[in-house]
Structures are given as C-alpha cells and as structure tokens.
Amino acid sequence: MQAKNLIYDGTFDGFLSAVFYVFEHKLKMVSIQNKFSVQQGLFSENESILTDEVKANRVWKGIKSKLSSHGSYQLYYAFLSEAIGVEDLLLDYIQYAFSQQKKVDKDYSHPSILKIAQIAKSVGREKHRMEAFVRFRLTNDDIYFASIEPDFNVLPLIEKHFKRRYADQKWVIYDIKRGYGLFYDLETVELINMDFPENFNFTKTDDAFFATQEFEFQKLWQDYFKATNIASRKNMKLHIRHVPKRYWKYLSEKQPN
Amino acid sequence: MSFQRTQEKLKILADAAKYDVSCSSSGSKRANTNKGLGDATGMGICHSYTEDGRCVSLLKILLTNHCIFDCAYCVTRKSNDVKRAAFKVQEVVDLTINFYRRNYIEGLFLSSGIFKSADYTMERLVAVAKKLRLEENFNGYIHLKSIPGASDELMREAGLYADRLSVNIEIPTEAGLKKLAPDKKREDFIKPMVKVKNEIIQYNAEKKIIKSTPKFAPAGQSTQMIIGASGENDFQIMQTSNHFYKSYNLKRVYYSGYVPISYDNRLPQIGSAVPMLRENRLYQTDWLMRFYGFDVSEILNEQHQNLDLDVDPKLSWALRNLHEFPVDVNTADQRMLARIPGLGMKSVFKIINARRFRKLNWEHLKKIGVALNRAQYFMVCDSNQFEKRDLTSEKIKGLILQNSTSKYQKMLSNQLSLFG
Ligand code: SF4
Numbered sequence: 001m002q003a004k005n006l007i008y009d010g011t012f013d014g015f016l017s018a019v020f021y022v023f024e025h026k027l028k029m030v031s032i033q034n035k036f037s038v039q040q041g042l043f044s045e046n047e048s049i050l051t052d053e054v055k056a057n058r059v060w061k062g063i064k065s066k067l068s069s070h071g072s073y074q075l076y077y078a079f080l081s082e083a084i085g086v087e088d089l090l091l092d093y094i095q096y097a098f099s100q101q102k103k104v105d106k107d108y109s110h111p112s113i114l115k116i117a118q119i120a121k122s123v124g125r126e127k128h129r130m131e132a133f134v135r136f137r138l139t140n141d142d143i144y145f146a147s148i149e150p151d152f153n154v155l156p157l158i159e160k161h162f163k164r165r166y167a168d169q170k171w172v173i174y175d176i177k178r179g180y181g182l183f184y185d186l187e188t189v190e191l192i193n194m195d196f197p198e199n200f201n202f203t204k205t206d207d208a209f210f211a212t213q214e215f216e217f218q219k220l221w222q223d224y225f226k227a228t229n230i231a232s233r234k235n236m237k238l239h240i241r242h243v244p245k246r247y248w249k250y251l252s253e254k255q256p257n
Numbered sequence: 258m259s260f261q262r263t264q265e266k267l268k269i270l271a272d273a274a275k276y277d278v279s280c281s282s283s284g285s286k287r288a289n290t291n292k293g294l295g296d297a298t299g300m301g302i303c304h305s306y307t308e309d310g311r312c313v314s315l316l317k318i319l320l321t322n323h324c325i326f327d328c329a330y331c332v333t334r335k336s337n338d339v340k341r342a343a344f345k346v347q348e349v350v351d352l353t354i355n356f357y358r359r360n361y362i363e364g365l366f367l368s369s370g371i372f373k374s375a376d377y378t379m380e381r382l383v384a385v386a387k388k389l390r391l392e393e394n395f396n397g398y399i400h401l402k403s404i405p406g407a408s409d410e411l412m413r414e415a416g417l418y419a420d421r422l423s424v425n426i427e428i429p430t431e432a433g434l435k436k437l438a439p440d441k442k443r444e445d446f447i448k449p450m451v452k453v454k455n456e457i458i459q460y461n462a463e464k465k466i467i468k469s470t471p472k473f474a475p476a477g478q479s480t481q482m483i484i485g486a487s488g489e490n491d492f493q494i495m496q497t498s499n500h501f502y503k504s505y506n507l508k509r510v511y512y513s514g515y516v517p518i519s520y521d522n523r524l525p526q527i528g529s530a531v532p533m534l535r536e537n538r539l540y541q542t543d544w545l546m547r548f549y550g551f552d553v554s555e556i557l558n559e560q561h562q563n564l565d566l567d568v569d570p571k572l573s574w575a576l577r578n579l580h581e582f583p584v585d586v587n588t589a590d591q592r593m594l595a596r597i598p599g600l601g602m603k604s605v606f607k608i609i610n611a612r613r614f615r616k617l618n619w620e621h622l623k624k625i626g627v628a629l630n631r632a633q634y635f636m637v638c639d640s641n642q643f644e645k646r647d648l649t650s651e652k653i654k655g656l657i658l659q660n661s662t663s664k665y666q667k668m669l670s671n672q673l674s675l676f677g
Contacts, residue, residue, distance in 0.1 A: 135361070
C-alpha cells in the first residue's frame with residue numbers, strides 16, 4: 001500500500017476532516033500535513049482534504065466522548081503549537097484513544113500521549129505568558145492596542161480571558177508574526193487583519209498614534225517597576241527565567257527611558 | 258492628576274511598600290458580571306518580575322509613609338530621616354484603574370503608615386476600595402492592610418470591598434515585639450484579625466441561606482513575619498505560623514528575610530546578608546504543613562529547633578525517619594507518596610493516575626518528572642534495580658549532595674560560612 005500525505009488548509013476543522021478521511025478509508029501509512037508547511041515524502045502520494053465542518057464536528061464529538069475534557073483541551077492546545085509533525089502525533093493519539101475502552105489521556109507511559117501533553121504544556125505556558133505580558137497602549141482613537149509575537153498560535157486561547165476582563169474598553173491584540181488580531185468593540189470579539197502605516201514601529205510609542213496620557217502612564221509604570229525592586233536581593237538569573245529576553249521588547253517596563 | 262507630583266509620590270510610596278512580600282492575587286472569585294472593568298476569578302497573574310525575581314502582580318504602595326510609630330525594623334518609622342509623602346484617595350484610584358487597563362496589574366495592594374490614629378488611617382484605605390468598587394465598577398483584586406487597632410466597624414466595611422485583608426505580625430515572638438516595636442501590642446494585631454475571621458464565618462453561614470449575601474473578603478486573610486530580625490529560631494517561627502493558620506483561618510503566612518535598613522544595634526547591621534535561604538526553607542516547611550500532610554511537630558520540635566540549610570526539610574525529615582522507607586510507588590497511598598523526597602504533589606497525582614494503566618518503572622518515573630537523584634534512595638518500583646546497600650542517613654545525604662546542583666549552592670556556601 002502506498003503512503004499518503006493528506007494536505008489540509010491549516011485550520012483545526014481542516015485537520016479534523018483529515019482525521020475523518022483516515023478513519024473512513026482505513027489508511028495505515030499516512031501523514032497529515034498543513035498546506036503551508038508540506039514535507040514531501042519521496043514515495044508518498046498527496047491528497048488534498050476539503051474542510052468539512054460536519055465531519056469535523058463528528059470527529060470532535062467522538063474525541064470528546066473518548067477523553068476527559070482535559071484530554072481534548074490538550075489535543076487542541078497541541079494543535080495550536082503548529083509544531084512540524086504534530087498532526088501525526090495527534091492522529092496517533094486519537095487512534096489509540098478510539099482503540100481503548102478506558103479514557104487514555106492520563107496514560108503518560110504511551111509515547112504520543114506524553115509528547116502531546118508536553119507540547120500542550122508549552123502552549124499553555126505561552127498562553128499564560130501572553131495573558132501576563134500583553135501591554136495595552138491607548139491610541140488616539142480610544143482603543144487599547146497591544147502587539148505580540150507568540151511562539152505558538154495562542155490568540156484563540158486568550159480571547160475569553162481578555163474579553164471577560166476588559167469588558168468596558170475597546171481593545172486590539174495583534175499577532176504580528178501571524179498577521180491577524182482580535183478586536184473587541186464593547187460587544188463582540190472579531191478576527192481582524194490590519195494594514196499598518198509604513199512608518200509604524202511596533203515597539204515605539206509614537207504620538208502620531210498614541211494618546212498623550214499614554215506616555216505619562218508608561219513612565220509611571222517604569223518608575224513603579226524600579227521602585228518596587230529590592231536591590232540587595234537582586235537575582236538576574238531568576239528574573240530572566242521568569243521573563244525571557246525575547247519578550248522584553250513589548251514590555252513597557254523594559255523600555256529604555 | 259498632576260503628573261510630576263504623582264510621579265514623585267509614587268517613587269517614595271512604592272519604595273516604602275516593597276518590603277511586604279505578599280503578592281498573591283488569587284482566590285477571590287469576584288467575576289465581572291456588571292460589564293465593568295476587571296475580573297478576579299482566575300489564578301492571579303504575575304504580569305512582570307522584579308530584578309530580584311519576585312512576582313509583580315499588584316500595584317503595591319503605601320497611602321502615606323507618615324507614621325506616628327517607631328518600629329525599629331521599618332523604613333517608615335518616625336525617627337527615620339526619609340522623605341515623606343501622602344497620596345490623595347483619588348490619585349490611588351486613578352493609578353490603579355489606568356495600570357489595570359493597560360494589563361500591568363491584577364489590582365491594588367494598599368498599605369499605610371499610621372497617621373493621626375488607626376481609625377483615621379483605616380478610613381482612608383477603605384475610601385479607596387469603596388471608590389474603586391462603587392464608582393469605577395472595578396472587579397480587579399484589592400488587598401488592604403488592616404491597621405492594627407482599627408475599629409470593628411471599619412474592618413467590617415473593609416471586608417465588603419476588599420478581596421483580602423492582612424495584618425502583619427512582623428515579629429514572631431512577643432518578647433521580640435516588645436524589644437523592637439515598643440509602641441505596638443500583640444492584641445492590636447489580633448483584634449482586626451478576629452473581627453475579619455468572624456465576619457467571614459458569619460457571611461459564609463448567611464450565604465447558605467440567602468444567596469445574594471455580598472462577598473466578604475473572599476480571598477481571606479494573610480500575615481507576614483520578618484525572619485532574622487529578633488533572634489528567634491525556626492521552631493518558634495513555625496509554631497507561631499501554625500497557630501495563626503489554625504486560630505484565625507489564615508490563607509497565607511509570608512516569611513520575609515529581614516533586609517537591613519538601619520544602624521539600630523538591636524538589629525542586624527546594614528550590609529549583612531538577607532537570609533534568603535532560610536526564608537526558602539521556611540516556605541518549604543509551610544508547604545509541607547499545608548499541602549503534604551505533615552504536622553509541624555514532625556519537622557520542628559524541641560530536639561530539632563532549626564531547619565537544615567543544606568537539604569530541604571522533607572529530605573531532612575526522611576533522613577531522620579529511614580524506618581519509614583523504602584516506599585513502593587506502585588502500591589503506597591497518597592500520604593506516603595507525598596513523603597518521598599524529590600516527589601512533588603504533581604508527580605504524586607501523576608503516579609496515582611499512571612499506575613492504573615501499568616506498573617511503573619524507573620523510566621516511567623523519570624518521564625513523569627520525579628527528581629530521582631533524591632527519590633531513588635527512598636523508593637522501589639517495578640524494577641529489580643534499587644538501592645540494596647544498607648546506607649546510613651549520613652551516607653545518603655552525602656551521595657545526594659554530591660550529585661545535586663542546587664540553585665542555592667552558591668548562596669549556601671556563603672551563608673554557611675557565616676556560621677563558621
Ligand atoms: S506602625 Fe507600621 S508603618 Fe509605622 S513604623 Fe510600625 S511597621 Fe512601620
């Protein structure tokens with residue numbers, strides 16, 4: 001039997017549709033691949049998968065019935081890691097889950113389950129980091145704007161948190177790396193794509209775009225950050241472990257003044 | 258709000274507040290139901306970390322650093338020659354709201370020096386919290402300091418708006434308190450604590466009957482003790498701590514290594530090291546007591562009045578109780594699993610889950626994340642490889658220390674040399 005590459009459109013529904021296809025055709029040698037990052041196998045045949053919401057929902061429902069809610073979360077989190085080859089790990093996990101009577105998501109001695117749990121954990125960590133490190137800046141249009149570059153595609157995971165918390169202010173959180181963002185208009189959250197002016201610098205607060213009081217509050221926050229430190233307990237190693245340097249450029253308190 | 262004035266005050270009043278180590282912003286359950294600002298239902302987020310590696314989750318400031326008292330260990334004491342400042346109520350409200358909207362903080366931690374009287378001060382702290390809740394629709398986290406000696410009436414009002422209340426007992430023993438803070442009486446700390454405890458009990462009881470009873474300090478009470486300022490030993494500290502947990506239903510006791518700030522000869526001199534390792538060992542003991550099922554007397558008692566600095570308190574306990582080991586991880590109950598050195602509660606639960614599917618061997622345990630370097634001497638699993646030599650505690654300790662790269666090793670060698 002020839003190996004098959006199932007190419008899907010990069011969405012979670014697309015991936016689940018591919019899983020449906022695997023079950024439907026009882027495929028054995030198969031690899032599921034995102035169309036944006038296809039790894040060509042030498043002897044495999046490509047098959048494009050059409051995203052089908054109905055099929056996707058059927059698979060998702062099946063998964064949820066075979067796993068604890070924590071387990072199905074983990075699958076979704078791991079999917080959002082966009083890690084190369086994660087789809088095949090997920091497929092292996094799902095096939096194992098369907099083959100067993102018991103719920104398997106706590107069976108960490110199974111290699112794919114452990115691996116997925118580890119990936120999901122890194123994604124979860126990135127989600128928490130974004131909830132912590134998003135820094136809004138007030139624009140001249142009265143919108144609180146934040147830009148981020150997360151390692152994984154965590155916008156879908158942080159939406160609820162920010163919507164609940166900032167219910168009475170308009171805000172945008174924009175993922176520069178992936179070119180899309182969330183916009184809350186006091187009613188609902190929408191996905192948006194934005195065109196930024198050519199001279200727009202994401203890490204600088206420029207008064208052409210940002211409100212005057214924005215500068216003052218950033219300054220006050222920086223002052224606070226400095227004053228609350230206890231110099232005789234300084235421990236930069238610990239500091240950097242908590243706030244890795246790659247996040248610094250978006251943190252107001254870490255900007256040179 | 259005049260920017261420059263506020264900036265100046267913020268520097269002074271944040272600097273004076275930083276010695277309070279509590280930063281917790283969890284445990285509140287205050288949801289954003291009124292489409293207002295903020296939500297305190299989650300775990301509490303650290304939005305940043307100071308360069309000393311501590312969590313920044315609340316705007317932690319004093320309302321004022323004017324104080325009529327003269328506690329020796331405190332930078333705000335009357336006799337200290339420092340710049341004084343005082344915020345207006347509205348200034349604190351504006352700072353909190355604007356920091357919160359930018360996702361800098363989870364909320365406010367407001368404390369204060371005592372100006373005029375306990376009630377006068379407490380009244381203003383309450384006014385800030387009230388304004389935030391009623392005028393700004395703020396659902397973020399508010400931690401207020403209960404001012405020792407404040408009236409029951411004010412404490413009751415404080416609990417209606419704050420998520421957490423705390424009184425710092427600061428000095429673990431009464432004798433120490435007398436020496437270092439002669440103006441203060443232990444009863445003054447206890448009184449607001451008792452009031453808040455009773456109100457919480459009453460509200461919880463009413464809540465069962467009437468569902469719409471307003472929340473009362475939903476994240477409970479906490480306190481802080483300064484470590485290493487008045488010569489007390491670890492046994493005394495943890496006994497006090499245990500007493501406060503039990504008698505006043507405290508959520509947390511914080512231990513804060515004394516940072517020398519004064520040339521007063523009743524205290525460690527400026528330049529002496531902050532006892533950070535000791536502080537860490539006390540926190541570990543606190544956790545063993547609250548989450549690992551240990552009784553404090555198992556770890557500290559008349560015979561054993563100070564914690565070891567070179568090994569953690571659980572390992573130290575295990576070395577003194579080798580007759581309880583080895584534990585078989587495939588059959589032991591949760592209580593005994595939790596007592597194996599190198600096993601955190603997370604690993605304990607993972608083991609209990611995973612062993613339903615198959616018997617666990619060393620490979621499995623390693624993957625689960627057990628620190629085998631310590632654990633291997635105290636357990637057996639599904640493998641015929643285990644420690645078969647009859648090792649003495651001294652020997653085990655030596656082997657473990659040899660193979661560990663404790664993050665505290667450097668600090669340890671520094672601090673141990675202090676003890677000759
Ligand atoms: S009463 Fe409080 S603020 Fe005043 S000196 Fe004593 S500890 Fe410091």
